[in-house]
Amino acid sequence: MSHMLNVHKLTRRQALAAGAAALAMPFIARTAFAARELRIFTWEGYGEPQWVKPFEEKTGARAKVAYTLSVDEMFAKMQASKGSDYDVIAFDTSMFGRYIDDSLVQPIDVGKIPNAANLVPAFRQVAPIRRGDKQYGVPFAWGSIPLIYDKGAFPAAPDSWEVMWDPQYAQQMIALDDTNNYLVTVAIALGIKDPFNWTDSDFEKVKQKAIEQKGLLLTYYNGNDGGVDIFASSGIKLMLSAGEPQLPALIKRGVNAGLTIPKEGAIGWLDNWTISAGATDVDLAHAWIDVCLEKSVGAAVSDHAHYGNVTDQAANERNGYTYGDRLVWLQSPEDWNRRVKLWNEVKAS
Structure with a gap:
């Protein structure tokens, strides 16, 4: 998310329909995972x-899921x-350089992920998740x-983003408290040609623009639920959003958003999805990623979790996720x- 993007924990999780069809994983026997935890x-x-339930049923392993806010x-x-604390994690393309350079993730054996064949063409060759001939992530x-x-x-x-300045x-706007997503958005608003490679002048422009906005914001917020709660209860008119799921959450709260x-x-x-360098069972980690690439999971990602998915293009289209060319x-x-330092300076100003 996450992201997230970034996409974060809602006030109340919306459980998806139970009873999903069992997913085949012919490359490894269930007993190999008995009594294990992912x-x-x-x-x-x-x-x-x-998808958690089919994973557990097919592997006999328990999925222990922890959620992040940023x-x-x-x-x-x-x-x-x-x-060493986690086996499988999910993060966006911008973070792979940091994780690989710090030896926090390990290469993925795509041969152990048969459902990688379900990826729609746009997500089969993603440069930022590769380093040389090794692949470190699966969309x-x-x-x-x-x-x-x-x-x-x-x-x-x-x-235009200028409306948030x-x-x-004033005091009717909130913005996501997230170093990367916030600062890149400010750079986009400024029209900086390459928002991922700044000159010294760009750093100063972004800093001043962010400080200018800070004086107009009611607050920064963390997580989907944080933004939704403040927007719904504080007369907010504009929000630098954490992502698509906030819209249905606001509408559910009665906000005409x-x-x-x-x-x-x-x-x-x-x-x-990527595999931690400290994963205790690499085969089990691959099994999780394989389940997540079922087409039925892709449909659920769009229809219920309100994100674009990578395996079911029809689900993207029926949910209106057709603006990828504007991103x-x-x-x-x-x-x-240096960006983290700048962000801390903005918040301390």
């Missing part, structure tokens, strides 16, 4: 009953344990970091530590 660290919506938290926890879900707005205040969708909406991709564009994220896909930044 430790999964991921985003809300990525560990749902519709990419920063996920990396910090993985770094602290050198990956799972995608989405954006869009602008969400109150339709009562905006009968027509705002067409408009003083007339809309989602838009401004003319400058918006971040597009592509989350991938700026995340990449690794030129200097992650």
Whole structure:
């Protein structure tokens, strides 16, 4: 998510329909996983009953799912344990450089993932998840970091990110508290040609633009539920969103909300499953990824979790996830530590 993107834990998880069809995994016997536990660290919506249950039934293993609130938290926890606390994690394309360089993830054997054949063509060759001839990730879900707005205040969708610097909406706006997604969005709003490779001048422009916005925001927020709760209860008109799932969550809360991709564009994220360097059972980790690439799981990702999926294009189309050509896909930044330092300076200003 996550992302996330980033996509985070909702106020109440929406359980998907139980009783999904058993998924075949002919490459390994159930007994090989007996009494084992797979430790999964991921985003809300990525560990749902519709695929957790078939995984457990087919392997005999238990899936222990923990959820993260931000990419920063996920990396910090993985770094602290050198990956030994988790077996499988999910993060977007921009983070692979950091994880690979810090030896926190290991290469994936695609031969142990028969359902990789289900990937739609656009997600079969993703450069950021590869290092040389080794593949470190398998695509799972995608989405954006869009602008969400109150339709009562905006009968027509705002067409530019500049609306979030408009003083007339002071204290009626909130923004995602996330180093990467927030700063890249500011760079996109500024029209910086390459939002992932900044000059010294770009760093200063982004910093000043972010500080200017901070004075207009009611607050920064963490997680889908945090943004939804504040938006629904505090008269919010505009939100730098954590992703598509926030829209149905707001509508469910009675908010007449809309989602838009401004003319400058918006971040597009592509989350991938990857295997921790500290995984205790690598075959079990591959088995999890294989289950997640069932076409039925792809449909559920879009129909119920409200993300774009990588195996069922028809599900993407019926859910309106057709704006991929307007997104700026995340990449690794030129200097992650420098960006973190800048973000901390903005929040401390």
